[in-house]
Amino acid sequence: MAFWLIKSEPDVWSFDQQLAKGAKGEPWTGVRNHSAKLNLMKMKKGDRAFFYHSNIGKEIAGIIEIVREHYPDPTAEAGEPWVVVDVRGVAKLPQPVTLEAIKKESALKNMALIKLSRLSVQPVTAEEWKLVCKLGQFKG
DNA sequence: GCCAACGTTGGC
């Protein structure tokens, strides 16, 4: 299983809204960056991702799971290459992990969240995943 | 094919 991190501004689409969609999930629309698109295309059903709130909160709020692999983004113009995956909310982190906390953790200093701060869909290593879950007091 | 101008993201 691979791990990822995706970003959303919570006043546009929050983790609570994602959770409310239930097990069926929801397409992750609107990615318009080629690096982010390539990551979407690498995602497999069953992979998990952190849901990060950018701008407001600046914290990892919860965990989502990929329930459908990539297909064309219904919000893109005809002929454009953009794709979506469907994701479902899995669990809210008991303790959200803030950007500040991540920056303080030396083992997380190479996270893409820090190094590639503008990339909206990014990979997370197994070690990073484990540590962020621990910081978030998520057992799972 | 280069590069300046411009737009967007996202932290501060």
Place this chain on the structure above:
DNA sequence: GCCAACGTTGGC
């Protein structure tokens, strides 16, 4: 509100 980083656009 500002600014750095970075992607895109368009003139040449």
